[in-house]
Amino acid sequence: MKNTILLVPLMLLGAVTIRAQSVGPTAINAAGNSAVIGTNRFDWSVGEMSMVSTFTTPGIIITQGVLQPSEKDHTGVPTTTLSKQLQVFPNPASSVVNISYDAPSSGTLNYKLLDMQGRVVTQKALQVKPGTTKEQITIAGLACATYMLSITAGTDNAKEESASYKIEKIK
Numbered sequence: 001m002k003n004t005i006l007l008v009p010l011m012l013l014g015a016v017t018i019r020a021q022s023v024g025p026t027a028i029n030a031a032g033n034s035a036v037i038g039t040n041r042f043d044w045s046v047g048e049m050s051m052v053s054t055f056t057t058p059g060i061i062i063t064q065g066v067l068q069p070s071e072k073d074h075t076g077v078p079t080t081t082l083s084k085q086l087q088v089f090p091n092p093a094s095s096v097v098n099i100s101y102d103a104p105s106s107g108t109l110n111y112k113l114l115d116m117q118g119r120v121v122t123q124k125a126l127q128v129k130p131g132t133t134k135e136q137i138t139i140a141g142l143a144c145a146t147y148m149l150s151i152t153a154g155t156d157n158a159k160e161e162s163a164s165y166k167i168e169k170i171k
Contacts, residue, residue: 082153082161092168095140097149103128107155113137113167114148121147128153142169 087100101109112123121142126135139147147167154160 082151082163086151086153086163088149088151088165088167091165092170093139094169094171095138097137097139097167099135099137099151101128101133101135101153103130103133103153103155105130105155105157107153107158109133109135110152111135111137112150113139114150116146116148128155139167139169144169144171 085102085104087098089098089100091097097113099109099111103109106127106129109126109128110124111126113121115121122137124135126133137149147169149165149167150162151165152160152162
């Protein structure tokens with residue numbers, strides 16, 4: 001009799017459909033972006049699987065990876081005006097790293113080159129005028145390694161913005 005009583009609740013549970021909360025068909029892509037080339041939109045991510053599989057059942061769709069269509073940019077990295085006005089090249093570099101900054105008005109440009117332990121290797125503060133300011137950082141005497149270049153720029157009529165770059169020293 002006890003076995004029959006336990007089976008009835010289990011049989012009733014089998015008839016109930018349990019569903020989880022839906023969060024939509026999107027995931028956060030931590031490293032990647034998208035671009036429109038011609039009339040086509042291309043999405044990419046860094047460090048994802050090379051094989052993407054989709055599994056479906058009547059009420060569930062599961063896709064490996066994070067390249068799901070989305071109407072919003074979910075990279076988590078805001079685009080700043082500074083990133084459009086600043087160029088850092090070449091990377092990787094063996095002797096010099098160039099900084100080119102298109103300033104809309106007068107202001108300052110500060111940079112720090114740090115090693116991976118956070119020690120300042122070199123730093124400088126520049127006064128910029130409207131137009132292009134160019135600066136070269138000599139890295140020929142540094143050990144082959146990865147360095148972080150932190151740049152902060154501010155103009156007279158805009159708030160200060162920062163950008164960071166990973167610089168690879170080779171040869």
